Amino acid sequence: MRVTLKKVALFVMVVYLILTCYAAYFLFSDKLGKIKPTGAQQDKDRPVKKFRQRPSHHAMTPRVQVKDTPIINKPPEQVAKNNTLIQPLPPAEQQLVNFQPVREEQPEVVGARGKGDIGLRLDQLRPVKENLIDIEIWSRAGVGQYTWQHLLGGSLESRLGGIWSYGVKKERNMKFQFRMGPGVHQSKTPHDVENLILVLNGRAPDKVDFARSWLDYLDNYKNLQNVALMIIGSEVCDNDWVLPYMTSHGGPVKILFIVYDGTIVNGKDILQWPLGVATYRGFPVVESSTLALHMPRPYRCNFLGTVYQNSTREDLLRVIWQNHLIDVCYVKTRASWEPSEKTETREEYQRILSQSDLTLSPIGTNTECYRLYEACAYGSIPVIEDVRTPGNCAKEPLRLLKQMGAPFIYVKDWSELPKILETEAKKTPGELVQRRTELVLWYDKFKSQLKEIFLDKVQGTFFPK
Helix, strand or coil, X not given: CCCCHHHHHHHHHHHHHHHHHHHHHHHHXXXXXXXXXXXXXXXXXXXXXXXXXXXXCCCECCCCCCCCCCCCCCCHHHCEECCEECCCCCHHHHHHHCCCCCECCCCCCCCCCCCCCHHHHHHCCCCCCCCCEEEEEEECCHHHHHHHHHHCCCCCEEEHHHCEEEEEEEECCEEEEEEECCCCCCCCCCCCCCEEXXXXXXXXXXXXXXXXXXXXXXXXXXXXXXXXXXXXXXXCCCCHHHHHHEHHHCCCECEEEEECCECCCCCCCEEEECCCCCHHHCCCCCCHHHCCCCCCCCEEEEEXXXXXXXXXXXXXXXXHHHCCHHHCEEEEEECCCCCCCCHHHHHHHHHHHHCEEEEEECCCCCCCCHHHHHHHHCCCEEEEECCCCCCCEXXXXXXXXXXXXXXXXXXXXXXXXXXXXXXXXXXXHHHHHHHHXXXXXXXXXXXXXXXXXXXXXXXXXXXXX
């Protein structure tokens, strides 16, 4: 039979159609097999799993499902899909597959719409009003600001152009409200005060008169229940005038914090308090973390201060000049004391403290002075003339600092200074850095301990359990 081109083409066309239909059949049947059963058919094919009955009002741990993981009775390794063996799940994922929700026991809530009601338990998360005890601090002396900012870590906001400075701080169950400045006057302060810490200056006779006027006015605060007094005492420790105001002598003052080594300190209702830094000159709060303690310091020692006639400060200057110590020490003096400080001189003073390893501290009217604490703030070791000043102060000067382990250098006479500086010259940079670090850490601890002493005494005396 003769095969024509027409017949061949027809045959090819028929074969193509047959193959196309065959491929379409397999493709369509495979898609049908992948469609997930729904509704009753899905429930019919799935094995039944029993769960424990649980009330609807109990919180449940959500059931975790693994996507595309069939719920089966056979081990996973025995199930094949498209002729490919399914590998066993890792232990953690296997736990998810076998997870069974378990009823959680919820705490009983009394007074709710129902036991364990979730709405009530969420309501209990609302903020609870704090029961804080208000304590006012009224300061008319620099030691008050030192205590507030440097020891308690409080902040201050200036008001009415500086007539008032105000701050609030919460400590334990107490809310302290601090006020300072010339606006702190008997007629301007809150007369409904119940708990009061009064900060005054008793360093000189005119200051004592001002302090007495405040203490005598306390009877006008009709709601007043608790009073503490913080005072800068006399530099020669003549402080007996304050005793009649103490509760132990029939007065209103329950606690007295007093500066300088007075003999009336008993560690019970009368505690010694540090003089602190010269806040009235704008000396700042120095964060120890900001100090470059590892950097070399150009000055072995420094002295910036007023030189009084016939004082040991003149002896110190004489030793410095005679031994040519001016080459290694920064010295700047003035003939008279100035209550205020210019911005330039204050910044120079702080810079020199941060650039000196030692700060020389000859005595003035009293051994304790602001310079001690200011040097500590910058990691410069105070070299102190360890001599008892005239007056009625305790035999051992700097009692509080010594009790708290101040790492200072003490001298009895400034003729010892050249030898001290010779020893300093032999120290390695590493030893100097370590000493600066230890001083700053001690001062931070010193302030922290005084804060706790203050809070313990106020809380324990004002609000005894």
